[in-house]
Amino acid sequence: MSDTLSYLLMAWSDPQLLMLTALGTFAGIYIGAIPGLSVTMAVSILVSFTFSWDVNDALALIVGIFIGGVYGGSRSAILLNIPGAPSSVATAFDGYPLAQQGEAGRAIGLSTVMSVVGGIVGTIMLASAAPLIGELALRFAPRDYFLVAAIGLLLVGSLAEGSLAKGIFAAGLGAVIGLVGMDPVTAQGRFTLGQVELMGGIHYVVLMIGLFGVAEAFYQLHNLDSPVIRQKVDKILPSFAMVLKFLPLSIRTSIIGVIVGVLPGVGGDIAALMAYDHAKRTVKNPSRPFGKGAYEGLVAPETANSAAVGGAYVPMLTLGMPGDAVTAVIIGALVVHGLNPGPMLMVENPHIFYFTVGNLLLANVFLMIFGLMGIKLFAKFVEMPKAVLIPLILVLCVVGTYSINSSMTEVYWMLGFGVLGYLLKIFGFQMGPIILGAILGPLMDTSYRQAMSSAGDNPMELLQGLVTSPLSLILSAAVVLILLGNTPLLKKLKSKLSPASARG
Amino acid sequence: MNKTDKMLVGERTFCVLLVLASLVVFYLAYQISGFSSINSPGAFPIGVALVMIFSAVKIGVELIGKAKPDCSGWLDAFQQFRDTHFPRRILVFGLLAVAYLAAIQWVSFYVSTFLFLVLSIVYLRKGRVLNAILIAAVLLVLIYLLFSLAFSVYLP
Numbered sequence: 032m033s034d035t036l037s038y039l040l041m042a043w044s045d046p047q048l049l050m051l052t053a054l055g056t057f058a059g060i061y062i063g064a065i066p067g068l069s070v071t072m073a074v075s076i077l078v079s080f081t082f083s084w085d086v087n088d089a090l091a092l093i094v095g096i097f098i099g100g101v102y103g104g105s106r107s108a109i110l111l112n113i114p115g116a117p118s119s120v121a122t123a124f125d126g127y128p129l130a131q132q133g134e135a136g137r138a139i140g141l142s143t144v145m146s147v148v149g150g151i152v153g154t155i156m157l158a159s160a161a162p163l164i165g166e167l168a169l170r171f172a173p174r175d176y177f178l179v180a181a182i183g184l185l186l187v188g189s190l191a192e193g194s195l196a197k198g199i200f201a202a203g204l205g206a207v208i209g210l211v212g213m214d215p216v217t218a219q220g221r222f223t224l225g226q227v228e229l230m231g232g233i234h235y236v237v238l239m240i241g242l243f244g245v246a247e248a249f250y251q252l253h254n255l256d257s258p259v260i261r262q263k264v265d266k267i268l269p270s271f272a273m274v275l276k277f278l279p280l281s282i283r284t285s286i287i288g289v290i291v292g293v294l295p296g297v298g299g300d301i302a303a304l305m306a307y308d309h310a311k312r313t314v315k316n317p318s319r320p321f322g323k324g325a326y327e328g329l330v331a332p333e334t335a336n337s338a339a340v341g342g343a344y345v346p347m348l349t350l351g352m353p354g355d356a357v358t359a360v361i362i363g364a365l366v367v368h369g370l371n372p373g374p375m376l377m378v379e380n381p382h383i384f385y386f387t388v389g390n391l392l393l394a395n396v397f398l399m400i401f402g403l404m405g406i407k408l409f410a411k412f413v414e415m416p417k418a419v420l421i422p423l424i425l426v427l428c429v430v431g432t433y434s435i436n437s438s439m440t441e442v443y444w445m446l447g448f449g450v451l452g453y454l455l456k457i458f459g460f461q462m463g464p465i466i467l468g469a470i471l472g473p474l475m476d477t478s479y480r481q482a483m484s485s486a487g488d489n490p491m492e493l494l495q496g497l498v499t500s501p502l503s504l505i506l507s508a509a510v511v512l513i514l515l516g517n518t519p520l521l522k523k524l525k526s527k528l529s530p531a532s533a534r535g
Numbered sequence: 536m537n538k539t540d541k542m543l544v545g546e547r548t549f550c551v552l553l554v555l556a557s558l559v560v561f562y563l564a565y566q567i568s569g570f571s572s573i574n575s576p577g578a579f580p581i582g583v584a585l586v587m588i589f590s591a592v593k594i595g596v597e598l599i600g601k602a603k604p605d606c607s608g609w610l611d612a613f614q615q616f617r618d619t620h621f622p623r624r625i626l627v628f629g630l631l632a633v634a635y636l637a638a639i640q641w642v643s644f645y646v647s648t649f650l651f652l653v654l655s656i657v658y659l660r661k662g663r664v665l666n667a668i669l670i671a672a673v674l675l676v677l678i679y680l681l682f683s684l685a686f687s688v689y690l691p
Contacts, residue, residue, distance in 0.1 A: 196593035200553065203587040207560055207580070214567075214576040221567050221580060222560075245632075252625050255659060418659035419670055422652050425632055426678065429639070434688040442636060442691065450629070457620050458549050476579040483574040490573060 038385035041087065042393045048091045052390060055095020056397040062096065063103020063116055070100030070116055074357050086368040090383075091390055093364065097357050098394035101299055101336055102146040102402060109138050109329075113243050113424070117470070118299030118336035120463045121307040125321065125328030132324055136406060140267040141326060142333040143402030144274055145281050149334030150395040152285035153292065153341025158388045161345050171294070173481035174496055178506035179294055180471040180478065182305075184464070185513045198464045201455070205468020208233055210476060228440055235469040237432050237441045238448050242462040244428035245449020248421045250456055255417050267406055273326075280310060280327060281334040288335030292342020298357075299336035299343075300467065306335030341391060347372055348384050542601040545616040550595045557587040624659070631655050644691045649675050 042048040063070055074096055104119030109126035122142065129138040171179075184202045211222040212232025223229040284306035291302035310321075310331035317325035347358040365372050370380055377384055432445040452462055486492040497503045561584035567577030606612040631654055638647035652671035657664055682688040 194594065194597060196590040196597065200557075200587055200590040200594060203557075203583050203590065206583045207587070210580055210583070217576050219567065219576050221576060222563055224563075249625055249629070252628055252659075253622075255624065416660070419656055419674075421628070421659065422655040423674055425635075425655075426648055426652065426674075429636070430678065430682055430688065430690060433691045434682075437689045439636070439640060439691060442639075446632060446636060454549075458543060458546055472583065479579050480574050483578075488572065488574045 035381075035385050038382040039389035041382075041386050042091055042390040045087075048087060048390075049393070051088055051091040052095045052393050053397045053401075055092040055097075056099040056394050057095075057401050059096040059099020059101075060103040060106070060398070060401055061099075063100035063119075064106040070097060070104075070357055074100075074361070086365075086370065086383075087386060089364060089368065090361075090387065093361060094387065094390045095394050095397065097340060097361075098150060098337070098391065098398055099401070100357075101340055102143070102333075102398055104336075105142045105146070105333055106139060106406075109142065110135055111247075113247050116299075117239060117466055118303050118339070119332075120300060120466065121303040121332035122329060122336075124307060124332075125319075125323070125325045128319075128322070128324035129326075129329065134324070136267045137269060138326075138329055139406050140403060141269045141273065141277070142329055143399065144269055145277065145330045145333045146337040146402065147395050147399045148278070148281045149285045149288055149337030150340060150398065151392065152282065152334070153289050153338035154388060154391040154395065155341075156286075156289045156338075157341040157344050157391070158385075161349055161384070170502060172496070172500065172503065173478040173485060174493065175500075175503055175506055176294075176478035177475050177482055178497075178503065178510055180475040181510050182506065182513065184467060184471055184475075185510065194459070197460050201460050201462075201464035202468035202471075205238070205465035205470075206472025206475070207468075208238055208465070209235060209469035209472035215473075215477065216480065233444060233469075234435050234441065235466065236435055237445050238469050239466050240428045240432050241445040241448025242452035242465060244424055244431075245446060246452030246456055246462065248424045248428075249449065249453040251417055251421055255421075267403055277326065277330045280314065281330055283313075284309060284331040284335045285338035288338030289342040289345075291335070292339030293345045299339040300470070302335040302339035302342070303332035304463070304467070306331040337395075344387060344391070348376060348387065540601050542598055542604050544604045544606060544612055544619060546604075547595075547598060548612075550591070550598060553591040553594060554588065557584060557591045560584040560587055627658060628655060631658070639691045645675060645679070648678070 042052055059070065074093055101116065101118055104114055104116035105122045105126065108114040108119040108123035109130050112123050112127040114120045114123050126138050126142065129135065184199075184206075207222060209232075211229055213219070213230045214221055220230055287306045287309055288299070288302040291305055292298060307328060310317075310325075310327045314325075314327045317327045319325045321328045343358045347362060362372050365376075365383070370376065370383060428445060428449075429442055432442045433439065435441065452465075455465075456462070482493055482496075483490075486496060497507045561581065564577055564580035564584045567580060568575040569577065570581075572578065604612070604615070606615050631651060635647055635651035638650065641647075642650075649671050652674060653664075653667050656667035656670060660667065682690060
């Protein structure tokens with residue numbers, strides 16, 4: 032017990048670890064906030080620096096960057112309408128309208144507090160339920176992964192304003208882009224058009240920077256002459272009553288965040304979208320309509336994506352499977368330091384687990400401090416004239432894309448995706464489903480083929496598995512319900528039932 | 536008539552292009568391994584292509600109830616589309632962006648970035664050359680400090 036406590040408090044009591052966690056969190060916020068710089072990218076670069084460090088020092092810095100970076104993405108989502116990371120896509124839905132209405136400061140303040148709430152809930156659940164949740168995730172069959180990814184895509188499709196068909200088309204387009212390259216099983220080229228350069232695939236960050244950076248920059252050119260909205264950032268600290276009001280929702284969405292974060296390969300991006308959808312469906316009287324600056328629409332994704340960080344650590348520490356892209360990089364770092372992430376980690380090196388839990392809590396404390404500071408400075412950045420900001424965004428997009436693989440070809444791809452995104456934006460397509468499609472498409476392909484192989488290439492046996500396994504049945508029912516919920520069938524059913532119930 | 540019930544200029548053409556693009560995706564997906572097996576490398580891509588075709592057609596069907604845009608003939612529609620979505624400002628900025636990417640390989644990242652920032656700021660602000668040079672220089676120093684020194688990112 033005393034050992035456990037000393038492991039938990041290690042990062043709090045050692046000045047060097049304390050400083051590294053603080054530095055990581057501070058840097059993470061700004062890395063996450065700068066469009067084009069991703070947390071995954073920053074952590075990947077950092078890992079190479081920290082190979083020669085002590086493992087605790089390396090983990091302290093990485094945890095800080097991770098926590099700060101996931102939160103930092105919300106700042107650019109709120110102030111620029113450019114999510115700094117996929118996990119901040121849903122934050123922009125209501126965060127940016129809030130900034131447009133002069134409530135950027137309060138939105139950032141609330142998102143900071145709620146991110147900390149989500150982070151703490153996520154960490155507590157990691158500490159208390161890791162073995163249990165790990166066991167549940169272990170029971171997932173490939174068909175379940177397929178269903179979870181399908182739920183993610185359908186949810187993001189249903190979030191597309193106006194038309195589900197547009198959302199599904201966008202997700203399909205994203206999936207095709209995600210599938211470009213060598214088939215991981217047979218090494219056969221798919222959608223490569225005979226080009227060797229495309230055999231390695233298209234990195235989804237290239238697509239993300241193109242769609243969210245370049246397309247947005249082109250779109251913003253239409254509003255060049257409109258006066259710059261002075262972001263009102265004087266009321267940063269949200270009132271206690273405001274926090275208390277959103278606390279029940281934040282706890283619910285934190286739980287969604289942790290559960291989604293636990294699922295390997297599915298991270299804060301889907302957690303945030305699912306939480307947003309949950310808020311949209313359950314909050315009857317939002318502060319403003321969703322999509323037009325509802326605080327509930329800001330609270331839900333921000334708590335969920337922060338809670339998903341704790342969730343993402345669960346399969347990593349207990350199963351050796353990455354919860355998301357960042358934890359995939361962290362697994363690499365642990366292996367380099369001679370540790371073996373997986374079920375044996377808890378037995379052989381229990382201090383890593385408890386140290387991580389304590390460190391995550393500490394990073395959340397620093398997040399609260401740094402998150403509520405320096406907002407005015409960042410907001411000044413947004414007050415920069417668009418004629419200066421737009422060319423700068425393009426330069427940042429070029430730098431961000433090039434730093435992934437040092438490839439100019441990818442920079443050209445990024446620009447091409449930007450033009451495509453601009454065209455799609457004109458005709459009312461959302462960018463979120465394309466990104467999610469690109470991330471989840473390959474995951475669905477792999478799990479579909481694994482599921483089919485385990486069913487002996489017999490579709491009937493696969494379908495049987497969907498209804499006989501309780502877990503698959505629940506997930507299948509969720510897919511059907513989401514599909515039905517977006518068709519006129521449900522509306523007709525509701526309208527038929529309501530007069531009947533009124534009469535009854 | 537509600538504004539949202541009106542078709543955008545070029546929306547019908549774009550919809551046709553979506554259907555055609557989906558058919559091309561289907562053809563490319565079929566070329567991977569045909570209908571050889573339900574578990575082949577091309578099976579899932581074919582499924583995705585079918586979903587794309589279906590949703591593109593659905594997007595087209597959704598247009599049926601909408602009112603047509605106010606334009607006479609293809610040429611007028613094209614001009615309206617160009618003026619609304621691709622005004623000169625966007626075309627010039629797009630050309631500057633392409634020239635910038637091409638120039639990176641010829642004259643180094645820093646020189647091309649400086650020139651791109653100066654030219655685009657001057658064009659978008661309609662003048663103030665000295666101001667633009669100063670802003671571009673400050674931004675370039677910040678980019679150097681942040682990316683080269685702080686993050687050690689490989690720059691083009």
